[in-house]
Every structure is written in C-alpha cells, then in structure tokens.
Amino acid sequence: xxxNLKKQQLVINTTRSHVTAIDYNTGTFxxxxxxxxxxxxxxxxxxxxxxxxDKKEYIFGFNAIMTTSxxxxxxxxxxxxxxxxxxNAREGKYLIHNRNQIASYHPSVQVKLDIADAxxxxxxxxxxxxxxxxxxxxxxNSRNENLSREALIARGFDECGxxxxxxxxxxxxxxxxxxxxxxxxxxxxxxGLR
Numbered sequence: 001x002x003x004n005l006k007k008q009q010l011v012i013n014t015t016r017s018h019v020t021a022i023d024y025n026t027g028t029f030x031x032x033x034x035x036x037x038x039x040x041x042x043x044x045x046x047x048x049x050x051x052x053x054d055k056k057e058y059i060f061g062f063n064a065i066m067t068t069s070x071x072x073x074x075x076x077x078x079x080x081x082x083x084x085x086x087x088n089a090r091e092g093k094y095l096i097h098n099r100n101q102i103a104s105y106h107p108s109v110q111v112k113l114d115i116a117d118a119x120x121x122x123x124x125x126x127x128x129x130x131x132x133x134x135x136x137x138x139x140x141n142s143r144n145e146n147l148s149r150e151a152l153i154a155r156g157f158d159e160c161g162x163x164x165x166x167x168x169x170x171x172x173x174x175x176x177x178x179x180x181x182x183x184x185x186x187x188x189x190x191x192g193l194r
Contacts, residue, residue: 004074018084031064031084065091067098069109080106092120096128113137 005011021030049055067081081101083094095116102109111134116125121141129136142159145151157163162170 001076004076008074010074012078017082019079019082029064063091065094065098067095067102069111080109090119092122092125095120095122095125099128099132 018031019029023029049057063085065083065085066079068077069080070077081098083097083101085091085094095114099111099114102111111132114129114134115137116139118139118141121138125138126136140159140161147159152158153164153168158170165171
C-alpha cells in the first residue's frame with residue numbers, strides 16, 4: 001500500500017485511531033478500547049451463530065463502523081472515518097456522523113457514490129447524501145413494508161429490485177425467455193409472483 005501511495009505522491013495522515021493491528025490476509029483488525037473491560041454501555045450485540053447460521057446469538061461488546069474510500073486508480077480502499085457504538089445501537093444513524101468526520105478533516109473530498117447495506121436504509125441518510133451531491137446505493141430494508149403481489153406491482157418492482165413490466169410480469173435481464181415465458185428463475189424472486 002505504501003508503494004502505491006508513494007507513486008501517487010500521497011501520504012496517509014491518521015488523525016486518531018483505536019485500531020492497533022490490521023491483518024490484510026484475513027481482513028480483520030484489532031481495536032484498542034481502554035473502556036472495554038468496564039464499559040457498561042457496550043450492552044449486547046447480535047451476530048449469526050457460527051455453528052448454526054439460521055440462529056442469532058447475543059454477544060457483549062461494541063460495534064465498529066468504518067467508512068472507507070475506494071480508490072480504483074490506486075487499487076486501494078482507504079479508511080476515512082470510524083465510530084464505535086454499543087453493540088445494540090442502531091448502526092444506520094452513524095452514516096451522517098461518519099460523513100461529517102470526513103468533511104471536517106477532508107473538506108475538499110467530493111464523494112460520488114455511497115454504498116451501504118440495509119442497516120443504513122433510512123430516509124435521513126438518503127436526504128443527506130443527495131444534498132451532498134452523492135448518489136446513495138443502499139440495500140432495501142423491507143421492514144414494515146407490504147410485500148403482497150398487488151403492493152409490489154403498484155410499487156413497480158419486487159423485493160429484489162427487479163422491475164415489473166406493464167403486464168405485471170417481472171422483467172428479465174437480456175429480454176423475454178420463451179422457455180420460462182418471462183418468469184423469474186431466481187427462487188426468491190419467483191416466490192408468489194408467478
């Protein structure tokens with residue numbers, strides 16, 4: 001990474017960090033938190049049970065939220081901002097917080113795309129990102145949504161984001177398929193929509 005940065009005459013200036021070690025082979029990092037042993041605010045977090053992925057298990061700890069900048073011309077993903085929150089806190093509320101960190105330390109940075117998972121599917125995040133000139137690409141979180149066939153057709157696309165044709169059949173990439181009569185071949189998409 002340092003060689004790629006030197007070629008572009010760039011230097012990483014870390015303003016502060018709780019990261020003590022990064023293992024690039026496994027993609028893991030170690031965070032030093034002086035409050036961790038006595039932190040009563042950490043509460044419980046949730047993760048998938050490693051032995052049974054269909055079940056959730058509760059863990060004590062905190063959540064590290066990292067915002068990275070993907071630089072394709074350098075072949076790097078650079079950490080730009082980070083937050084540590086209680087394990088049970090709503091992660092989606094911290095997108096704006098991390099973006100404000102970036103703006104305070106790197107005021108000339110213009111973000112073009114923001115890509116996030118469904119935890120960040122909140123109206124405030126969409127409004128903030130669009131107002132800052134970025135295009136938000138955030139997975140849909142289907143909480144409290146009507147996913148009946150009629151509601152999906154009225155909305156115009158299914159829960160996977162596939163649009164409906166005017167006749168009510170899901171569209172397909174690369175056009176109509178005579179064998180399947182335009183039906184979706186993905187089991188999740190096909191569920192209840194034929």
